[in-house]
Amino acid sequence: MDIDISARHGQLGSETQSKISDKVGKLPRFFDKLTAIHVIVDLKNEESVEVEIRVSAEHTDNFVATSDGDSVMTAVDGSLHKIEQQIRKHKEKTTDRRATGHKHMELPSDSSDDGVDEDDE
Numbered sequence: 001m002d003i004d005i006s007a008r009h010g011q012l013g014s015e016t017q018s019k020i021s022d023k024v025g026k027l028p029r030f031f032d033k034l035t036a037i038h039v040i041v042d043l044k045n046e047e048s049v050e051v052e053i054r055v056s057a058e059h060t061d062n063f064v065a066t067s068d069g070d071s072v073m074t075a076v077d078g079s080l081h082k083i084e085q086q087i088r089k090h091k092e093k094t095t096d097r098r099a100t101g102h103k104h105m106e107l108p109s110d111s112s113d114d115g116v117d118e119d120d121e
Contacts, residue, residue, distance in 0.1 A: 040052045051072065052064065063090070098102055
C-alpha cells in the first residue's frame, strides 16, 4: 500500500510527516483491500489548516474526506474519522450482501399436523 503525503502553500516537517504516516497507516485494519492513501495538507490559511485524505481501494470508488483544524494534526484526526466512517459503511454494505451459507439455513420440519395418524389408515 502506498502512502503519499504532500503539502500546498508550504512545507511539512519530517516529524509531522511521520506522525501523519503512522496515523494513516492504521487504516488497513478497517478494510484490507486498500491500495493507496494520499494526504494533502493545505497551509494557505494560517488560522485554519485544511487536510484532504483520498483512499483508493480495490473494486470500489475512492473514499475522500476533508477537514479543517487549528493545527495539522487536529485536521488529520478529523478527516481520518470521516474516512473510517466511510470505510466501515462500505464494508457493512458489502458483507451484508453475501448469501447465507447452508449452515445457517433453517430446514423445514417433517411433522405434519393434518390430524391423520399413519397407523390409523
